[in-house]
Amino acid sequence: MKNTQSDLTGAKNYSLGETIVSIKNVDFSYAPGERQVLTDLNMEFRRGQVVAVMGGSGCGKTTILKLIGGQLRAQAGQVLFEGRDIGKMNNGQLMTARRRMGMLFQFGALFTDLTVFENVAFPLREHTNLSEELLRSLVLMKLHAVGLRGARDLMPSQISGGMARRVALARAIALDPPLIMYDEPFAGLDPISLGITARLIRDLNNALGATSLLVTHDVEETFEIADYVYFIANGGIAAEGTPEDLSQSQDPFVRQFLDASPDGPVPFHYPGFSLEEDFGVKV
């Protein structure tokens, strides 16, 4: 299927289903000699899909988002965005690529001294030369899409946490990015706001013909909206598949997550010194 919508970031027409991001044989550690966070990682993200990246605390999910966003560079392998190697881009190329990525990071902080309207207008003012009239229409369209057109004149301090998340979402999609990355979009939300945010992520993805990449711990909501799920453990993919397939899976990693069990292959303790080394006794 061809998506012919134009966008503000110089998008080309593209086919749904083709790869937008591919991670190929990536090794990453934060500093030489430090623990390798990712080892020989391979992942694919396709146009039109909502893809979830799940896994235990500290397994490297946020690191993957930052490698795609170019905030971090892999020591080995490639991270390709629209076919181009993010790790080899200069600053100018990286800025151009980032304009085509919407990012909503943990707790998606809004600018507290700007109104809801100006928060959403911010990326448009930064990256385009639109007339005030066109900018206003675009901002109101984005706010309408998240149900908050009526809240345009409020300050962030005057809206709830769930509403703030939706404003951050409207800001993330202001430039109609073909890729939207969400880091813990449901963190701290009440069950109703959580359900609304999950549905919005799916609906906006469909409306924009975009790809959404979701780092999350919330299995239930994620499985309802995702097309594909990766489980990360020990620096690589522990399991992957559609929510339907994974729900049937007997893989111990998958079961530990789906059944929310404290015991399983995903360890509770961050790797480090043994109890014997720290306490001098065998336990």
Ligand SMILES: Nc1ncnc2c1ncn2[C@@H]1O[C@H](COP(=O)(O)OP(=O)(O)OP(=O)(O)O)[C@@H](O)[C@H]1O
């Ligand atoms: N700036 C940094 N310098 C050194 N190590 C880091 C840095 N940021 C993260 N790490 C380490 O890299 C590993 C992966 O971190 P990352 O934030 O990607 O995990 P995560 O899966 O997103 O975790 P969580 O679900 O708890 O947010 C962790 O062990 C973490 O301690």
